[in-house]
Amino acid sequence: MTVDPNDDYRRNGYCVFPNRIDAAALADLRQACDTMVADPDREARVKSRHKINVGERRLFLARQHEAYPAVASFVLEGAAAELARELIGPDPRLFTEQFVFKAAGAGSGFAWHQDSGYVGFEHRPYLTLWCALDDATLDNGCVHVLPRNLDADVSVNRHRWDDAGSEMVGYDGDKEGIAVPCEAGTIVAFSSVTLHRSGPNRTQTPRRAYVCQYSAEPIVNPETGETLNFAKPLPAA
Numbered sequence: 001m002t003v004d005p006n007d008d009y010r011r012n013g014y015c016v017f018p019n020r021i022d023a024a025a026l027a028d029l030r031q032a033c034d035t036m037v038a039d040p041d042r043e044a045r046v047k048s049r050h051k052i053n054v055g056e057r058r059l060f061l062a063r064q065h066e067a068y069p070a071v072a073s074f075v076l077e078g079a080a081a082e083l084a085r086e087l088i089g090p091d092p093r094l095f096t097e098q099f100v101f102k103a104a105g106a107g108s109g110f111a112w113h114q115d116s117g118y119v120g121f122e123h124r125p126y127l128t129l130w131c132a133l134d135d136a137t138l139d140n141g142c143v144h145v146l147p148r149n150l151d152a153d154v155s156v157n158r159h160r161w162d163d164a165g166s167e168m169v170g171y172d173g174d175k176e177g178i179a180v181p182c183e184a185g186t187i188v189a190f191s192s193v194t195l196h197r198s199g200p201n202r203t204q205t206p207r208r209a210y211v212c213q214y215s216a217e218p219i220v221n222p223e224t225g226e227t228l229n230f231a232k233p234l235p236a237a
Helices: 005-012 023-038 069-076 079-088
Strands: 014-017 058-062 093-102 110-113 127-132 143-146 160-162 167-169 178-180 187-191 195-198 207-215
Touching: 005 014, 005 079, 005 187, 023 058, 023 069, 023 093, 023 207, 069 079, 069 093, 069 207, 079 127, 079 187, 079 207, 110 167, 143 187
Parallel strands: none
Antiparallel strands: 014 187, 058 093, 093 207, 110 195, 127 187, 127 207, 143 178, 143 195, 160 167
């Protein structure tokens, strides 16, 4: 019996798709990430609502797909766009995207949180696609998730800002969650209400990932009427 990934995603709040990124797209994403990391002007180029970088140890390089045609192709027409349609419907919108770089030897982890915890107002849950650009292991900071049935619970925990970690924290309990080590080219899909974290990078090589997020509708601040991040429709399939 074949398991429908959408059913698995709804039942557990996440789903793993090995080998979803082909070799050419993987090379393009790696090159774009390395170019951004090496850019001495990246702080001026990369705009972020949240100060979640930790020096050179943990970098979030956000909303730069328009500067890199191969990245734009991946998120708007390629494997990520195809998977977004599979999981949230025929007309997803690109919400935001970013490279995540953890430096060799001292790359910082990221605390338990829900992506929705960073939004700041009530909204319909959206989809996160965490794309492994390098093999993700326990030693270099793979993703951990706390499964939840999305048909039963889409609540958002109260989050607090942690100055020491430069991050929001949405869970301080004892659950260890499920580690999701995976090979480069894998996409880990999870809901914006799924609690997840990632560990530090203790290896001697950097760990790179690319995160792109899609919503079924524009995410609009009800107080200001402002559309948060992008609300970019994908080209017709």
